[in-house]
Amino acid sequence: MTCAGRPHLGAPLGTRDYIDTFVSEKVDQWSGDLKLLSAIATTQPHAAFAAFSHGLFCKWSFLSRTTPQVSHLFQALETIIRSEFIPSLTGQPPPNDSSRGLFGLPARFGGMGIRNPVTMSDLEFSASRKICAPLVELILERRNDYPYECLVVQFTAKSAVQQLRREQASHSVEELKGSLSATSRRAMELASEKGASNWLTSLPIEEFGFCLHKGAFMDALALRYGWSPSNIPLHCECGAIFTVEHVLSCKRGGFPIIRHNEIRDLTATLLTEVCHDVLIEPDLQPLTGEVLARATAVKTDGARLDIAVNGLWGGRFERTYMDVRVFNPHAPSNRGSSISNCYRKHENEKKRAYEQRLLEVEHSTFTPLVFSATGGMARQATTFYKRLASMLAEKRDHSYSSTLCWVRSRLAFSLLRSAIQCIRGARSSIGHAIKSSLPIDLVNAEAQLRLS
Ligand SMILES: [Zn+2]
Numbered sequence: 001m002t003c004a005g006r007p008h009l010g011a012p013l014g015t016r017d018y019i020d021t022f023v024s025e026k027v028d029q030w031s032g033d034l035k036l037l038s039a040i041a042t043t044q045p046h047a048a049f050a051a052f053s054h055g056l057f058c059k060w061s062f063l064s065r066t067t068p069q070v071s072h073l074f075q076a077l078e079t080i081i082r083s084e085f086i087p088s089l090t091g092q093p094p095p096n097d098s099s100r101g102l103f104g105l106p107a108r109f110g111g112m113g114i115r116n117p118v119t120m121s122d123l124e125f126s127a128s129r130k131i132c133a134p135l136v137e138l139i140l141e142r143r144n145d146y147p148y149e150c151l152v153v154q155f156t157a158k159s160a161v162q163q164l165r166r167e168q169a170s171h172s173v174e175e176l177k178g179s180l181s182a183t184s185r186r187a188m189e190l191a192s193e194k195g196a197s198n199w200l201t202s203l204p205i206e207e208f209g210f211c212l213h214k215g216a217f218m219d220a221l222a223l224r225y226g227w228s229p230s231n232i233p234l235h236c237e238c239g240a241i242f243t244v245e246h247v248l249s250c251k252r253g254g255f256p257i258i259r260h261n262e263i264r265d266l267t268a269t270l271l272t273e274v275c276h277d278v279l280i281e282p283d284l285q286p287l288t289g290e291v292l293a294r295a296t297a298v299k300t301d302g303a304r305l306d307i308a309v310n311g312l313w314g315g316r317f318e319r320t321y322m323d324v325r326v327f328n329p330h331a332p333s334n335r336g337s338s339i340s341n342c343y344r345k346h347e348n349e350k351k352r353a354y355e356q357r358l359l360e361v362e363h364s365t366f367t368p369l370v371f372s373a374t375g376g377m378a379r380q381a382t383t384f385y386k387r388l389a390s391m392l393a394e395k396r397d398h399s400y401s402s403t404l405c406w407v408r409s410r411l412a413f414s415l416l417r418s419a420i421q422c423i424r425g426a427r428s429s430i431g432h433a434i435k436s437s438l439p440i441d442l443v444n445a446e447a448q449l450r451l452s
Contacts (some may be wrong), residue, residue, distance in 0.1 A: 023063065023070045023273035027077060030060060034080045041088035046204045046217045049089055053113055054203065064121040065128035071121035078118050086114065091218045091230065098179040101172060102188070102225075107197035109169045110188040110224075127161040184352070187226030189339055190329055193376030198405070198412035200224075208406075209413055218419045223374065229423055237427035245330035247375050248419060259418035263371060264306045264324045266414055267388075270407065274391035275309045276316065282308040290361055296352040307355060308364075312387065319364040322384070323350050326371045326415065343378035346370045373419050375412045385411070 011017035041048035050080040060074060083094050086103060095103060096273060105111025134150040134157075173192075177185055192284035199220065212220060222229040223244065226295045236242045238252045249256065264280065272278045287300040292303055307322040327334060327346050334342045350368035370378035377385070396403065 019067060019070065020073065023067060023073045023375055026060075026063060027073055029058065031076050031080055031228075032083060034077060038080065038084040038088045041085065043214060045089050045214050046212045049112075049200075049217075050204050052085070053201075057115075060117050060191055061120075061124060064117070064124040066125075068125050069116050069122070074121055078116055081114060081117075085325055092227070098176055101176050102180075105172060105176075106169055107201050108192065108194075109173050110191040110197075112200065119235050127164075131157045131161060164423035181226075183219050183226040186330070187224060187374075190372060190374040190376065191224045193339065193372070193374075194223075194382070195377055195408045195412055196375035198409040199375070199416050202409045202413075208410070210409060212416075213425075216417075216420050219423055220416055223416075223419055223423075232423065244423065245328070245335075247422045248328040249331050250422070250427070253425055255418065255422045255427075257325050257413070258421065260324055261375070262414045262418055263326060263369070263411065266410060267322070267324070267369065268307050270388060271307065271312070274388070275311050277308075277310040277319075279308045281306060282321070284357065285355075287361065292356050292360070294352060294356050296349075297356050298353045299357070303357075305366075306369075312363060312443070319362065320367060321354070321358050321362070321364055322367045322369050323354060324369045324371070325350060326373055326418075329355075329372045330376055339372070339376065342372070343370055343376075347378050347380060356376065371411075371415060373415060373422075375415050377411070 011021055037048050037052055037056060040051075060077065064070070064074075076438045082100060085099075086092075087094050093313075100116070102110065103112045103114045104116050104190050105113075131154060134153045138146070138150060173188075177188070180188065183271050199210070199212075202208075202210045219229050221227070229244065233242050236246055236250055236252065238250055240246050240250070247255075251257075268278055268280050281304045282306070287299055292299055305321045305323045307324075308319060309320055309322070312318075312320045326344050327342065328344060329335075329339065337345065347368045350370065351366065355366045358364045366383050367380055368378070369381045369384060371381065385407055386404060389407045390400055392398075392407070393400040393403035
């Protein structure tokens with residue numbers, strides 16, 4: 001029997017030839033789409049990446065799950081991904097094997113989720129077969145119900161498949177680490193942190209500020225993978241050699257303060273939606289004889305923290321103070337420590353400075369909000385934003401998971417834009433002189449006006 005609806009396929013329906021011809025036709029069509037997307041990526045890389053990961057990729061992913069032994073037919077797609085799509089997206093030459101492996105990892109493991117269609121095909125098919133086995137049995141038995149036991153079996157199979165994928169990804173990460181430089185390894189660890197990849201996996205929605213132009217997208221990838229951004233000066237305005245490590249901390253231009261204030265203001269704005277009495281930079285009460293045992297405690301009059309809020313953790317009048325710190329994980333003071341130790345160190349510094357005074361004088365609690373400039377956050381900040389997302393979800397009548405994802409994306413984009421500003425922002429007016437036809441010397445101008 002030949003397929004009446006597909007006379008061009010020729011071979012009898014369901015035979016190996018039929019399947020191969022059908023898949024080859026699909027691959028030809030997707031190859032054309034992929035080439036077009038590669039051309040778009042040269043001017044709109046963020047939109048092209050979203051179209052790939054949320055659209056085109058899902059097409060051959062579905063075919064892989066439902067059609068056995070077709071992996072060899074996907075080679076044409078992998079060739080275009082490697083030679084055209086990734087170079088257009090990253091502005092880098094075609095990747096070698098280890099770089100290709102890195103880009104193929106899930107975003108939460110530091111990759112970009114651009115999986116190799118050849119190697120993923122058979123794995124996807126066997127995983128799908130395991131998950132769908134109970135449904136196949138029901139269909140063969142001609143059942144029209146969906147018993148609870150079947151749901152449990154499917155859920156267990158799905159969990160096992162997800163666990164297997166995690167283990168495979170972890171194994172690939174360990175293998176890749178051996179072939180990467182120390183800088184790339186550190187960048188990969190930072191990119192694997194929770195929240196550090198939300199800018200990459202979010203849809204580029206302009207309304208939320210989630211859309212990056214081509215330069216920003218390339219800089220974001222350079223920061224993520226430890227590459228040197230393109231077209232940067234040799235020296236910073238302060239005289240130091242211009243490196244990402246330096247400019248993320250350089251105070252010239254005030255960018256670290258802008259980065260800190262951005263996180264503070266975003267957090268305070270979200271808090272005003274769900275809490276009472278939100279204040280930015282509230283003054284602490286002056287000490288009038290209280291003795292703070294900790295030598296590192298801040299004891300000065302006029303001390304202030306970043307945010308104060310009522311009703312966050314407990315009762316309506318229970319006050320919580322927060323202080324934001326965004327540290328540079330590439331700075332010499334942090335470079336030698338593991339990421340978790342960096343977070344602990346900065347959290348403890350904040351707590352040693354303020355916690356005792358807040359507990360004993362203000363009768364309030366303290367939550368340090370510590371971030372890495374690359375998008376990750378410390379343990380207490382994670383707990384805080386989960387609480388905030390839970391309150392926002394209840395207020396807006398949205399799901400907790402989608403609200404938390406949105407909050408993390410907002411924070412990730414704020415930190416990313418701040419980091420890009422540190423690289424691209426003007427630190428001096430030298431070379432940016434504003435030529436005005438208006439008189440700048442107001443005294444002389446006024447005199448001239450009187451004379452005339
Ligand atoms: Zn500098």
